[in-house]
């Protein structure tokens with residue numbers, strides 16, 4: 001497999017890929033499983049900020065097999081710093097793009113892990129209606145605090161092993177999903193895990209994604225803030241303070 005080129009940004013090594021290359025890479029891993037789980041992380045502004053303080057998230061990123069620029073501001077900062085990334089590859093776009101390439105000859109077996117109870121099943125219904133060759137073989141919504149419960153983690157490992165899925169879609173929010181997948185990736189019996197935040201909610205129609213024009217003009221964060229202000233306003237306010245400082249620091253360090 002050819003080595004992808006990467007860009008060093010804010011301490012992260014982001015893969016310089018477009019969506020079709022990212023999907024092709026996942027397909028290769030799924031087609032030739034070798035008993036080891038490869039996982040994907042998708043940095044946005046919030047991850048970038050948390051990454052500076054959280055050694056666990058840094059370790060999870062260091063071992064990730066694919067690091068995709070999810071946030072438009074990350075792509076923009078990369079361009080300003082002369083480390084251009086070819087395009088934004090959001091986790092919420094990656095999952096449908098992977099479903100798009102499933103065929104009746106090679107259907108994709110999917111495990112949806114995370115989101116509130118019932119949301120995974122609603123997502124599965126929508127997926128089956130839209131993609132004939134994507135089969136949701138299992139869903140599971142872990143209870144609050146599951147990550148601290150050894151029995152619960154063992155149960156999830158067993159569910160994953162029994163499902164014999166090609167891909168594990170992990171929607172537990174950041175940085176929990178990255179820390180959890182990193183902690184267990186050597187035990188996960190699935191060739192690929194995708195840490196993709198609210199994607200299961202989007203697939204279920206539980207949360208609406210921003211309109212295309214907002215996504216394309218880098219305003220998806222504004223839409224999310226608008227639709228979930230209680231949870232996101234404080235986080236985005238902090239990120240809006242810190243992220244420009246990180247860009248400035250990085251710019252100073254390279255000039």
Ligand code: UDP
Nearest residue numbers: 114115116144145171172173174197198201
């Ligand atoms: N979530 C979950 N279990 C948890 C924490 C969060 O299933 O212990 C789910 C939550 O229901 C939602 C998703 O994780 O579906 C949060 O995704 P989002 O991208 O909004 O979180 P962020 O990464 O922005 O924190």
